[in-house]
Structure formats: structure tokens, C-alpha cells
């Protein structure tokens with residue numbers, strides 16, 4: 001149960017002039033969730049004894065990894081210190097922090113008039129601070145610069161206040177200094193939100209238009225849609241229309257979060273809250289879409305809707321083939337809550353039945369995989385992630401390739417790969433290492449700026465394929481964790497890309513096919529062949545392992561023949577013991593995949609697939 005607000009009564013109808021919609025943007029771990037917790041406490045909507053760390057991060061994975069994946073909106077009453085009699089309504093929108101979820105961040109920002117730019121006073125500006133700041137500037141938000149963690153002994157508030165002031169063009173003394181941990185300065189920060197953030201402006205008597213900035217699936221209530229009412233008003237029980245699809249629904253419930261769901265009669269101009277319509281799938285209620293009334297609805301949607309587009313694909317296969325139906329059901333369930341996830345069935349000669357799954361990025365992939373394994377108890381093999389290629393053929397036809405094994409054969413005119421614009425920030429001593437890394441990843445330096453005397457921002461264009469796999473790990477190890485990276489898609493380029501196949505005894509193992517740059521084909525081929533030679537147990541016959549580009553063999557290894565006699569050690573006559581050993585061997589065989597005549601243990605696939613692609617970082621796990 002929410003506590004009664006401590007310092008103010010809730011206004012009965014909210015005058016837009018008293019509303020402040022804001023969000024907190026920050027680099028990962030700079031303390032956004034902790035600051036949100038303090039605000040919930042200070043405004044009195046969560047009592048001390050109910051407080052648990054990161055109140056707003058509800059998913060288990062979020063809590064464990066300490067990251068925010070889905071955003072939430074909370075309504076808090078606040079009377080500023082210099083105007084105790086005027087209760088304001090603060091709507092705080094917690095945004096996801098990771099690059100993969102940039103579109104959600106952008107939608108959350110579009111629902112706000114101002115933002116708190118939170119920077120760790122011991123770390124300074126990082127790549128995502130910048131990426132989020134640019135997004136906030138694109139949305140014309142008022143920006144309140146804040147340094148957090150001033151209680152830390154390592155904090156350098158003066159240095160980083162200057163850096164922050166320089167970046168956004170204000171005075172260093174305008175940078176607020178807080179500790180989300182101790183609560184120091186947070187009250188003043190709330191006052192500043194009321195003072196600096198403009199109130200929402202909309203047309204109260206216009207046809208209703210509300211922007212969806214989040215949509216989450218709840219097992220009991222169906223989809224809960226978070227909106228900001230930009231114009232007009234939405235009321236309980238009326239029929240509403242989703243403007244991108246034309247789908248209509250009845251508004252079963254409308255309310256605000258403070259921080260638990262609290263039903264209200266309606267939401268008026270400028271307000272932020274949730275809608276429940278009974279739909280069961282978040283794709284019927286998409287982030288960025290506009291909600292209007294069915295009768296006398298708005299003509300034009302609010303700007304800025306776009307469908308999330310998967311950037312990275314991976315094949316997911318159950319370790320045990322009989323788990324296939326469970327995997328499908330689990331993906332169906334996750335899809336209810338994730339409009340960005342796509343999948344279709346796929347079969348692999350090596351791995352059996354599975355799915356080709358599309359993700360926004362690598363973190364998205366990891367989160368989904370972990371949820372499948374943890375929440376649904378599935379053991380999975382994931383193929384190496386790949387990006388989407390566009391192949392133009394000489395006859396003018398075009399192929400979109402999301403699975404390397406489907407790369408077209410025949411006369412190829414050109415191959416196009418997705419590109420990203422990357423921003424890297426690091427202490428200047430690591431500039432050389434970063435440049436070297438980006439060079440090996442086919443990066444192009446676009447510019448470089450000093451943020452302060454010893455911290456540098458580097459801007460690169462890079463092929464997405466070169467960073468999806470292990471770039472973060474490589475960057476971390478080369479800069480001892482001091483560099484940060486953010487990237488956004490920026491079109492495509494044509495490149496000299498080829499498909500490398502791996503063959504066992506002359507049979508292609510589709511799961512190991514990869515599309516790589518021509519100059520890296522040889523390295524990829526020899527590395528995989530080598531690795532497989534170590535991983536594949538000897539069989540009763542010789543097993544050649546080859547890497548090929550088209551018909552040309554570029555690498556070859558051989559697993560020598562042997563007959564593994566499990567009874568060899570078992571001299572003496574205990575027949576039951578012998579039988580046990582043979583049974584055990586049979587068990588082991590069940591976990592073998594047969595490619596042609598060759599038996600490959602599952603572990604070999606997993607080990608081979610979990611390697612890095614560039615050769616300069618360790619395997620992920």
C-alpha cells in the first residue's frame with residue numbers, strides 16, 4: 001500500500017501549470033535508480049520500512065544485474081520549499097540505460113519537458129551520458145546537470161562540474177551536487193525540478209492524443225500501457241483507438257502509479273499515467289504510437305512513431321530436441337512483453353529444430369537468453385550473433401540475409417552491411433589502444449575532442465558486425481574498464497564480404513557458417529578448424545575438418561581415427577560394471593549430434609560457438 005504523501009494533499013484535478021514531467025538520464029551505474037528511490041522516499045509515497053533498493057526495477061534480471069530494462073513512470077506530490085502551500089505533481093519517468101534500448105529512452109524523453117542529467121562524481125561524463133544528452137537536446141528538454149555520489153572519497157566534484165558545465169554550456173556552480181545514497185541535496189534537486197522544468201503545454205479541449213512511451217505485460221491484467229496525454233483528455237470506459245494500426249479497445253482502467261497502480265476517472269492534458277484495455281500482447285499497444293478516442297478522435301498522430309527493428313540475429317536451439325515446443329511457448333510468452341523481439345522457426349542440419357531470433361542488440365540477446373534459461377528452465381545453444389546483410393545479385397534481384405547459411409550462391413554484385421556511429425570516451429592514455437582496436441574492426445575515425453585535459457571523446461563509424469560480438473569485452477580489457485561506448489545505426493555500406501563454411505568430412509555444418517570480411521576469412525577459417533579439431537573426439541574413422549569460401553578450401557585440420565574402448569580399463573569379470581559403463585556410453589551418445597557420419601558432442605558446438613570473432617578477446621563465458 002502506498003503511504004499517504006507526507007507534505008501535501010493531492011490536488012483533485014491537476015492544473016497543467018502544476019505538473020512537471022521529467023526523467024533521469026545517466027550512464028549505467030551512475031545511480032539513477034538509487035536517486036529515484038530517494039525521491040520516492042522524500043516525497044513520501046514509499047515509506048521507509050517499505051523501501052527496498054531499486055524499488056522501480058521490478059524484473060529479477062534487472063535487480064540482479066543492477067540494470068533497468070523497462071521504464072516506469074511514477075507520480076509524486078511535491079511542494080517546493082519556497083512555496084509550501086502549492087502542491088505540484090512530479091511525474092518521474094525512469095528510462096532504460098543501455099544502448100540497445102535507445103528507442104525506449106527516446107520515447108520516454110518525448111513524454112518529458114525536462115531531465116536530470118546525472119553524472120557520477122567519481123567517474124565523470126561517459127559515452128551514454130553524451131548519447132542521452134544529445135537525445136534530450138533533440139527533444140528540446142530543459143537539462144538539469146547533477147553530480148551524484150559526492151559522498152565517495154574518490155569523488156572529484158569540482159573537476160567534473162567544470163566538465164559538465166563546459167559540455168552543456170552553463171556555469172560550474174549551476175551543477176547540483178547530490179548523494180543519492182545519503183540523500184544529501186536531493187530535496188534541493190526536487191525544488192529545482194519544479195523551478196526549472198517547464199510545465200506541459202497542450203490543448204485541453206482538442207481531440208485526445210496520448211503518446212505511448214512504455215507498454216508492459218502483466219500476467220494478471222494483460223498489457224499495461226503508459227501514456228502521456230498531450231492534448232485533450234482520456235476517461236474510463238470510453239473506446240480508444242491506436243492510430244498506427246487503427247485497432248480499437250475499451251478503456252477498462254485508467255490510473256497513475258504512486259508508486260503502485262491507482263485507478264482514476266481520467267487523465268487530462270499534460271498528465272502521465274497508465275491504461276488497461278485487456279489486450280494480451282504489447283504489439284497491440286506499441287511504444288511511440290498515439291492513442292486517441294474512437295469517436296471525435298484526432299486526425300493526425302503525434303510525430304515520431306517507428307517500429308523497432310531487430311539489428312542482431314542468433315539461432316536458438318534447445319539442447320534437448322524434445323524441448324522445442326517449450327522453447328516456442330517461452331518465446332511466445334516473452335513476445336507478449338517485448339515488441340522488439342522477432343522470431344521464426346529454423347532448422348539446422350547440425351542443431352536440429354530451433355528459432356532464428358532477432359534482437360535490438362547484444363544486451364537484448366543476453367537478457368532474452370538468460371530469461372529463457374532461468375525463467376523457463378531451458379538449456380539452449382545459441383549460434384554466433386550476426387547482423388542483417390543485403391545482397392544485390394547481378395541479375396538485379398536482392399536478398400536480405402539474417403542467417404549466414406542462407407547467404408546466396410551465384411553471381412553477387414554487392415553485399416551491404418549495417419553501419420553504426422560510435423562514440424567512445426576514455427582517459428587519454430588509452431587513445432592509442434582504442435584506435436588500434438577500432439582499426440582492426442574496420443573503423444573510420446570521424447573526430448576526436450578533449451572533454452577535459454585527460455579525457456577524450458573519439459567518434460568512429462564502424463560496421464555493426466564488428467562490434468556486436470565481443471567489442472565491449474575487447475574494449476574493456478584494452479582500457480582496464482575505463483572506456484565507455486555508445487552507438488547508433490547510421491545506414492549501410494557495401495563491403496568485401498564472403499561466407500566461410502565449415503565442413504566435417506565434406507558435409508557443411510550450417511551452424512558454423514559466418515559472413516566475414518574477405519581479409520578475415522582465412523583467420524576465421526583456421527581458428528574454427530583448429531578449435532573443432534580440439535573439441536571433436538576421435539571417431540572410428542578419420543574426420544577432415546575444412547574451412548571453405550565457396551568451393552575453395554582455405555584451411556584444413558584432421559581428427560585422427562581411433563576406437564574408444566570404454567571397457568579397456570575394466571579387466572576382471574564384473575559383468576554388471578561393464579554393462580553400466582556401456583549404458584553410460586550410450587547416454588553420452590544421446591547428447592551427440594550426428595553430422596554426416598560424424599558424431600559431435602553438444603559441448604563442442606557450444607564451445608565452438610561461444611568464441612570471439614575477432615581473435616583479440618577471450619570467450620564470453
Ligand SMILES: Nc1nc2c(ncn2[C@@H]2O[C@H](COP(=O)(O)OP(=O)(O)OP(=O)(O)O)[C@@H](O)[C@H]2O)c(=O)[nH]1
Nearest residue numbers: 029030031032033034066067068097149179180181
Ligand atoms: N557511494 C554512493 N554510491 C551510490 C550513490 N548512488 C548510487 N550508488 C551506487 O552505485 C551503484 C549503481 O547505482 P544504480 O542506482 O543501480 O545505478 P543506475 O544508474 O540506476 O544503473 P542502471 O539501472 O544500470 O542504469 C549501486 O551500487 C549504488 O548503490 C551515491 O550517491 N553514493
